[in-house]
Amino acid sequence: xxxxxxxxxxxxxxxxxxxxxxxNTVLQNYLxxxxxxxxxxxxxxxxxxxxxxxxxxxxxxxxxxxAKYWFEQIARLPVEVxxxxxFRYREPPIPAKTLAVFVSQSGETADTLAALRYCDGxxxxxxxxxxxxxxxxxxxxDLALSIHAGVEVGVASTKAFTCQLTVLFLLVLKAARDRGKxxxxxxxxxxxxxxxxxxxxxxxxxxxxxxQATAQKLSHASDVLFLGRGQMYPLAHEGALKLKEISYIxxxxxxxxxxxxxxxxxxxxxxxxxVMAPRDALxxxxxxxxQEVMARKGKVILISDAQGIAEASDGVWSSIEMPSVAEALTxxxxxxxxxxxxxxxxxxxxxxxxxxxxxAKSVTVE
Ligand code: G6P
Numbered sequence: 395x396x397x398x399x400x401x402x403x404x405x406x407x408x409x410x411x412x413x414x415x416x417x418n419t420v421l422q423n424y425l426x427x428x429x430x431x432x433x434x435x436x437x438x439x440x441x442x443x444x445x446x447x448x449x450x451x452x453x454x455x456x457x458x459x460x461a462k463y464w465f466e467q468i469a470r471l472p473v474e475v476x477x478x479x480x481f482r483y484r485e486p487p488i489p490a491k492t493l494a495v496f497v498s499q500s501g502e503t504a505d506t507l508a509a510l511r512y513c514d515g516x517x518x519x520x521x522x523x524x525x526x527x528x529x530x531x532x533x534x535x536d537l538a539l540s541i542h543a544g545v546e547v548g549v550a551s552t553k554a555f556t557c558q559l560t561v562l563f564l565l566v567l568k569a570a571r572d573r574g575k576x577x578x579x580x581x582x583x584x585x586x587x588x589x590x591x592x593x594x595x596x597x598x599x600x601x602x603x604x605x606q607a608t609a610q611k612l613s614h615a616s617d618v619l620f621l622g623r624g625q626m627y628p629l630a631h632e633g634a635l636k637l638k639e640i641s642y643i644x645x646x647x648x649x650x651x652x653x654x655x656x657x658x659x660x661x662x663x664x665x666x667x668x669v670m671a672p673r674d675a676l677x678x679x680x681x682x683x684x685q686e687v688m689a690r691k692g693k694v695i696l697i698s699d700a701q702g703i704a705e706a707s708d709g710v711w712s713s714i715e716m717p718s719v720a721e722a723l724t725x726x727x728x729x730x731x732x733x734x735x736x737x738x739x740x741x742x743x744x745x746x747x748x749x750x751x752x753x754a755k756s757v758t759v760e
Contacts, residue, residue, distance in 0.1 A: 397545050404747045406548035406640070410733050411599060413553050414592035417726075419542045420560045421588060429585045431568045435537055438521060438565075440572035444491035446473045447517065449481045449509045451757070453551040453635065454497040457523075457558040459628040460725045461566065468576065468722065469569035478505035479760075481512070488516040496522045497562075499546060499554040500756040501529020508760075510534055523561050525554050539565070548748045549755045550639045552733045555632065556595075559726045563588070587720035591727070597717040598730040602738075605731060608695060608712045609738030615666050618643055619657055619692075622670040623650040623680045629670050629728045636736035640750050641743050650683040661692040666711065668695045668735070672724045673702035681706045697731045 402408035426432055446465060448458035455477050462473040476484075478496075482505060488494070494517035496510045501524040510531060513520055522535035525543050532538035541557035567584055570576035576584075612618065618637060622630035627649045634645035648657050650669075661667065667687045671680040677698075684694055684706070693711035696703065699718045707713045714735075719727045740747045 397547060403741075404548065404737075406550060406552060406737055406747050409546055409548050409553045410730070410737065412544070413556050413730070414595045414599075416543045416553050416557055417560050417595065418592045420557050420564075423540070423542055424561065424564045425585065429582060431564050431571070433537070433539065433568065438493065438519065438537060438568065440469070440471070440569040442491060442518070443471065443493045443569070445489065446471055446493045446495060447486075447488065447513070448473060448475045448495045448497065449478050449506060450497040451478050451503050451505055453555050453632065454499060454506075454558060456628050456632045456635065457497050457555055457562060458495070459631065460559060460625065461562040463625045463628070463725075464563060464566040464722065465569060468566050469573055470575050471569055471573070478503065478509040482509045485512065488513060490518070492517045494520050496520070496531055496535065497524075497558055498522065498529070498531050499525045499543075499551055499558075501526040501531040502756050502758050503531075504758050504760050507531055507534070523558055525557070547755075549750055549753050550636055550736070552729075556726050556729050559729070560588070560591075563723070563726070584720075584722065587723055591719070591723055594717050594719050594727060595730060598727060601714060601716070601731070602734055604714060605734040606738040608714060609735055610742050611712065612643070612666055612695070612735065612739045613641070613742035615643055615664070617660065617665055618645040619660070619665060619667045620645060620647040620670065621650045621653060621667060621680070621683060622647070623676045623683075624674070625725050626670040626672070626680075626728065629725050629732060630668075632729060633668060633670065633732035633735065636732055637739060639753060640736050640740040640747050641745055642750075643739065650680045653683050653686065658686060658690065661687055661690045663691040663693065665692050666695055667692045668697065670697045670728050670731075671702060671706075672716065672719075672721070672728065673699050673705070674721050674724065677702060697728065
């Protein structure tokens with residue numbers, strides 16, 4: 395099938411806009427009408443799992459990193475995450491009752507495939523989360539979970555990331571259920587929240603114009619910091635990765651609490667600092683880090699919800715308002731501003747959004 399831009403200026407813009415639809419497809423494929431989580435084949439019985447090892451590259455790695463927070467907090471399962479190129483040569487011991495999970499849009503990334511082969515015969519079970527069901531990674535797994543994102547053309551992954559997160563979140567709920575960590579009522583609440591997500595993402599997409607204005611200012615920067623705490627920490631990494639990939643602006647992500655252990659030395663009036671902080675349990679902690687930045691004249695871009703912005707946007711350079719969403723689902727929603735800020739900044743700079751220099755969509759060589 396020929397894929398076109400469907401009226402959008404870039405594939406990336408089209409793929410960002412497709413997210414409500416493809417997330418809905420994920421929910422249709424993994425949830426029954428009665429709200430049961432249905433995995434293909436024999437699924438996974440998490441009551442036999444003591445730990446999870448998650449391995450991937452690039453944005454897929456950041457989906458794993460995000461899922462670590464969910465698996466640990468919601469399912470109380472310890473998770474190790476690593477980039478495939480490190481994992482494969484470190485040759486880590488794989489204890490009994492380990493589930494190994496490999497996440498890959500293409501299903502062909504050489505390092506991820508090598509890491510999977512390393513786990514073959516060592517892990518109790520190998521599962522993969524892939525966009526291409528016929529891919530090598532899918533074929534060599536005991537269980538392949540499809541993300542149903544459709545063809546993704548833009549080199550910078552967008553809809554594949556949020557679909558990976560949605561599939562992984564469903565897997566976390568399944569794990570929490572199997573391990574007796576989630577009541578019927580809590581499961582139902584999570585499922586109901588998930589079903590509102592496509593609509594909420596549509597609302598976030600409507601903020602694109604506001605993000606365009608902020609991106610215009612960002613396009614003059616040469617260094618940008620992204621800060622986040624808790625589940626927003628992996629998202630800060632995703633924001634920095636997207637920005638450097640397509641706008642070529644140097645961007646780094648830091649855990650808010652690590653700011654004072656190094657990067658604060660970089661902060662002055664020339665450095666935009668993007669703070670991803672929904673009004674969650676850790677909000678006040680992140681805001682106090684944000685104030686340390688402002689005290690050193692750093693230009694803060696606060697991404698939060700209406701309540702967070704009302705409470706903390708005094709003195710910020712710019713703020714971006716996200717709709718409210720259930721706390722557990724904030725990583726999926728906050729992928730949107732990470733993508734849109736990078737997209738609009740790249741457009742403002744005139745770089746090649748869909749085919750950034752030196753990067754490939756699928757890296758099948760080491
Ligand atoms: C490349 C792409 C990234 C992608 C990564 C992993 O670097 O540019 O967008 O996240 O590979 O690819 P995979 O197909 O394994 O998800």
